[in-house]
Amino acid sequence: MNSETVKKIVLPLLVFMIIIQFWYEISNIVSGFPTPSETYKAAFGGINEDGETIKGVLSDPFYVNNQDDKGIFWQIIASLKRVFAGFVLAILVGIPVGLFVGMSKNAQYALNPFIQIFKPVSPLAWLPLLLFIFQDINMTAISTIFITSIWPIIINTALGVRSVSQDYMNVAKVLQFSPLEKIVQIILPVSVPYIFTGMRLSLGIAWLVIVAAEMLTGGIGIGFWIWDEYNNLNYHNIIIGIIVVGLIGFFLDIIMGKIADYFDYTKKGRA
Amino acid sequence: MNEKFLSLDNIEKRFKIQGHEDYIAVTNVNLEIKKNEIISIIGHSGCGKSTLLNMISGLDAQSEGHILLENKEVKGPGPERAVVFQNHSLLPWLSVYQNIEMAVKKVMPSLSSAELRERVEKFVSMVNLDHAKDKLPGEISGGMKQRVGIARALSIKPKVLLMDEPFGALDSLTRANLQEHLMRIQQSVKNTVIIITHDIDEAVLLSDRVIMMTNGPEATIGEILEVNLERPRNRVELQSDPEYIRCREAILSFLYEKFAKDD
Numbered sequence: 063m064n065s066e067t068v069k070k071i072v073l074p075l076l077v078f079m080i081i082i083q084f085w086y087e088i089s090n091i092v093s094g095f096p097t098p099s100e101t102y103k104a105a106f107g108g109i110n111e112d113g114e115t116i117k118g119v120l121s122d123p124f125y126v127n128n129q130d131d132k133g134i135f136w137q138i139i140a141s142l143k144r145v146f147a148g149f150v151l152a153i154l155v156g157i158p159v160g161l162f163v164g165m166s167k168n169a170q171y172a173l174n175p176f177i178q179i180f181k182p183v184s185p186l187a188w189l190p191l192l193l194f195i196f197q198d199i200n201m202t203a204i205s206t207i208f209i210t211s212i213w214p215i216i217i218n219t220a221l222g223v224r225s226v227s228q229d230y231m232n233v234a235k236v237l238q239f240s241p242l243e244k245i246v247q248i249i250l251p252v253s254v255p256y257i258f259t260g261m262r263l264s265l266g267i268a269w270l271v272i273v274a275a276e277m278l279t280g281g282i283g284i285g286f287w288i289w290d291e292y293n294n295l296n297y298h299n300i301i302i303g304i305i306v307v308g309l310i311g312f313f314l315d316i317i318m319g320k321i322a323d324y325f326d327y328t329k330k331g332r333a
Numbered sequence: 334m335n336e337k338f339l340s341l342d343n344i345e346k347r348f349k350i351q352g353h354e355d356y357i358a359v360t361n362v363n364l365e366i367k368k369n370e371i372i373s374i375i376g377h378s379g380c381g382k383s384t385l386l387n388m389i390s391g392l393d394a395q396s397e398g399h400i401l402l403e404n405k406e407v408k409g410p411g412p413e414r415a416v417v418f419q420n421h422s423l424l425p426w427l428s429v430y431q432n433i434e435m436a437v438k439k440v441m442p443s444l445s446s447a448e449l450r451e452r453v454e455k456f457v458s459m460v461n462l463d464h465a466k467d468k469l470p471g472e473i474s475g476g477m478k479q480r481v482g483i484a485r486a487l488s489i490k491p492k493v494l495l496m497d498e499p500f501g502a503l504d505s506l507t508r509a510n511l512q513e514h515l516m517r518i519q520q521s522v523k524n525t526v527i528i529i530t531h532d533i534d535e536a537v538l539l540s541d542r543v544i545m546m547t548n549g550p551e552a553t554i555g556e557i558l559e560v561n562l563e564r565p566r567n568r569v570e571l572q573s574d575p576e577y578i579r580c581r582e583a584i585l586s587f588l589y590e591k592f593a594k595d596d
Binding site: 229230232233235236237238239243247248251327328 | 390391392409410411412414415416418420422424425426435436439440469489
């Protein structure tokens with residue numbers, strides 16, 4: 063093992079220990095704040111201070127007591143389903159719109175102000191309006207994700223289209239490519255790395271949004287679960303929820319990155 | 334034989350500049366090019382030689398005059414006037430083979446898949462790149478990329494091959510190698526070729542006629558030099574050939590005495 067690898071393992075471990083220490087200090091100061099060991103037991107099971115054996119949130123993730131009381135696995139699955147539904151919708155609409163904005167100066171002039179205005183709007187601002195429109199938890203969560211995660215896809219796709227070199231377009235002109243052939247043979251291959259950057263940002267946003275959206279819509283989902291645990295005074299479960307949300311977001315990003323690299327011609331065939 | 338193969342008739346190119354009079358880049362260009370003739374257009378930078386080529390290719394439109402190819406007016410770019418770009422312009426996500434295939438497929442859609450493969454492979458072989466046909470442009474040298482560019486341009490059976498400083502970005506040894514490739518190809522497959530260059534030796538070595546451009550603005554054809562050298566030409570033997578020396582001196586004197594440019 064070289065020293066670089068050792069550093070990559072040891073340094074995060076050090077920071078981890080600092081975080082745990084910091085956490086202990088907070089639980090000393092704030093009364094009722096769960097300690098790391100209590101949280102660990104809540105996550106993986108063990109014997110609590112009353113001497114009872116308890117099942118952990120993460121060691122028993124698949125239980126289903128009733129419609130409103132399901133294990134954390136089902137909460138995560140519910141959230142992921144919404145995230146992917148909203149994300150796929152954002153891709154299906156965002157890429158064509160981005161291509162359009164990137165290829166036509168007029169489209170850019172027409173749409174850019176609205177993209178810039180809607181882009182910074184918080185998902186929480188959209189939520190009440192969408193809830194009013196759909197009157198349905200799933201539809202509201204999905205449409206909120208759609209409307210907040212579509213912007214990076216549009217912006218990055220347009221950026222990718224604009225990055226197409228005039229040289230490639232000259233080749234297309236000499237070969238008399240139709241507009242569709244230009245898109246499929248030249249513009250899309252050049253834009254793919256940009257589109258995936260947009261999709262990666264977008265998926266990150268979608269995963270951020272879902273927690274907030276579910277807190278407000280309720281029902282099922284990791285966001286709802288965290289809020290529900292707050293209402294049940296299970297503060298250690300909130301911390302578990304935060305860690306779980308973070309880990310899933312991290313894995314989603316890694317997967318997206320791998321897919322992006324696969325389609326990125328600049329990362330292929332480099333000797 | 335119809336002598337009037339490609340003709341430029343009173344070509345002028347003006348560029349609009351906001352708040353100023355139009356900038357006249359090229360004016361009063363008249364030229365007749367015969368079938369299977371190789372001509373070079375040489376001149377200092379800014380003489381509008383690339384502009385001229387772009388108008389023939391149709392990538393740029395002339396402001397005045399007509400360009401006729403086989404008595405048909407040239408309007409816009411098309412595969413019968415294939416271009417070899419200075420920076421090769423290969424699509425970096427396609428292999429050598431696929432870059433040529435893309436062009437052939439588009440221009441000859443009626444080919445069967447076997448005929449398509451045969452044609453693409455023929456042109457890969459023509460530039461001696463069989464060993465590299467599955468490589469991406471990023472994996473091969475600049476000279477090899479330009480060979481692919483030439484193969485791609487020739488594969489679509491153009492009436493005219495337009496080369497915009499095709500070897501300008503290459504080192505002199507690679508350039509010589511590519512000139513040899515071009516001459517060898519031209520011996521077997523006759524083409525009408527227009528080469529933009531700023532290299533005097535290249536112009537004399539490759540061409541039947543050298544078109545010398547005056548300096549811009551309002552650049553035009555200054556002199557036309559006939560190169561009366563037998564083919565195939567050998568660059569080493571040519572060095573002592575009186576005709577070669579005469580041609581070199583004529584171009585040198587045009588570029589550095591009559592139309593010298595200091596920059």
